[in-house]
Amino acid sequence: DTEVTQTPKHLVMGMTNKKSLKCEQHMGHRAMYWYKQKAKKPPELMFVYSYEKLSINESVPSRFSPECPNSSLLNLHLHALQPEDSALYLCASSPHRDSLYEQYFGPGTRLTVT
Amino acid sequence: LAKTTQPISMDSYEGQEVNITCSHNNIATNDYITWYQQFPSQGPRFIIQGYKTKVTNEVASLFIPADRKSSTLSLPRVSLSDTAVYYCLVGGSYGGGFKTIFGAGTRLFVKA
Numbered sequence: 290d291t292e293v294t295q296t297p298k299h300l301v302m303g304m305t306n307k308k309s310l311k312c313e314q315h316m317g318h319r320a321m322y323w324y325k326q327k328a329k330k331p332p333e334l335m336f337v338y339s340y341e342k343l344s345i346n347e348s349v350p351s352r353f354s355p356e357c358p359n360s361s362l363l364n365l366h367l368h369a370l371q372p373e374d375s376a377l378y379l380c381a382s383s384p385h386r387d388s389l390y391e392q393y394f395g396p397g398t399r400l401t402v403t
Numbered sequence: 404l405a406k407t408t409q410p411i412s413m414d415s416y417e418g419q420e421v422n423i424t425c426s427h428n429n430i431a432t433n434d435y436i437t438w439y440q441q442f443p444s445q446g447p448r449f450i451i452q453g454y455k456t457k458v459t460n461e462v463a464s465l466f467i468p469a470d471r472k473s474s475t476l477s478l479p480r481v482s483l484s485d486t487a488v489y490y491c492l493v494g495g496s497y498g499g500g501f502k503t504i505f506g507a508g509t510r511l512f513v514k515a
Contacts, residue, residue, distance in 0.1 A: 293446070331490055331505035332447065345502060379446050391437070392503075394446030 293395035295380050301401045304370060310398045312363040312380030321363040322392065323355060324379040332379055338363060370402045405429040405493045407506035414512050421478045423509050425491030428472050433495040436467060436474045437503070441488045447505075450489070451476065478511075486513045 293314045302308050312321065320339050324332035337345035338357040352374075354366040363380055377399050381392040408426040415421045427436065435454050439447035451458055453465045453474070464477040478485060488510050494503030 331508050334502060334504070337502065377444075381446070391449035391452060392447075394448070396446050397444075399444075 293380055293382055293393050295378075295395035295398050297398060298396070299399045299401075301403060302367065302370065303403055304372070306370075307366070307368045309367065310365040310378055310380075310400075312365075312395055313361055314382040314393070315361055316382065316384075316393065317360075318382035318384050318393070319360060320383045321357060322381040322383075323363070323365055324381065324394075326377040326379055326397070328376075336365075367400075370400075372402050375400055375402045405431060405434060406504065407491045407493055409489075409491050409506045409509045411507070412510040412512070414514065415481055416514050417482055418480050421481050421485075421511060421513075423476045423478075423489055423491075423511070424473055425476070425506060426473050427491070427493050430471050430493055431495060434493045435495060436465070436471075437492045437494065438463070438465065438476045439490045439492065439505075441490065441508075447490060481511075481513045483513050483515060485511060487511060 296311045300308060322337050323335040325335055326332040334347050335349045336355045341357045341360055352369050356364040356366060377397040379394055379397045381394045383392045405427045435452055437452040438450040440450050441447040451460055451463045451465045453467050455467050455471060458465045466475040488508040490508045491506040492503045
């Protein structure tokens with residue numbers, strides 16, 4: 290199974306809502322990533338988890354809160370978002386923390402903040 | 404982390420070889436170079452990765468000169484389905500974690 294799954298595919302939320310994005314992989318990868326991608330722009334790294342611990346936070350606002358409950362699952366908790374946070378949120382995983390193996394990306398969650 | 408520069412767009416015809424060059428002047432010793440392909444509304448898909456010289460797999464080749472300040476992705480005999488955005492990345496291990504920065508991407512349009 291070489292697939293990264295993300296749910297939901299689409300999410301519309303108001304600025305006062307709390308929601309969560311979910312990412313799952315069963316490839317035994319020990320590094321997982323969250324990226325944000327705006328239209329016609331490249332993905333921007335947000336967070337990196339390595340062996341279930343947060344290893345990189347790219348100065349992401351606290352209204353985005355990542356969580357890695359186990360080695361297969363990665364969540365992104367959203368609270369009090371702004372309309373400019375509307376984007377495609379991509380999750381990825383890779384086999385090793387310190388090796389540049391390929392990252393497997395999920396299809397993304399299209400988030401719209403109203 | 405090194406910034407990358409690549410052409411914004413390229414056009415080609417089916418059956419031609421396409422070469423996309425990426426500049427990464429400030430690449431660090433522990434950085435690798437990776438290329439991804441992305442179709443609309445999908446996540447990026449790994450194409451190829453290398454550190455130096457030449458790497459070839461079943462879909463592409465990657466040429467990296469000795470100074471590693473640039474790299475060229477070569478797609479042999481493209482087809483219409485190769486129309487996509489191609490990203491050049493440099494990345495390595497930083498501060499206990501692994502980081503990559505995507506380049507701006509090159510939109511390749513393959514015509515019949």
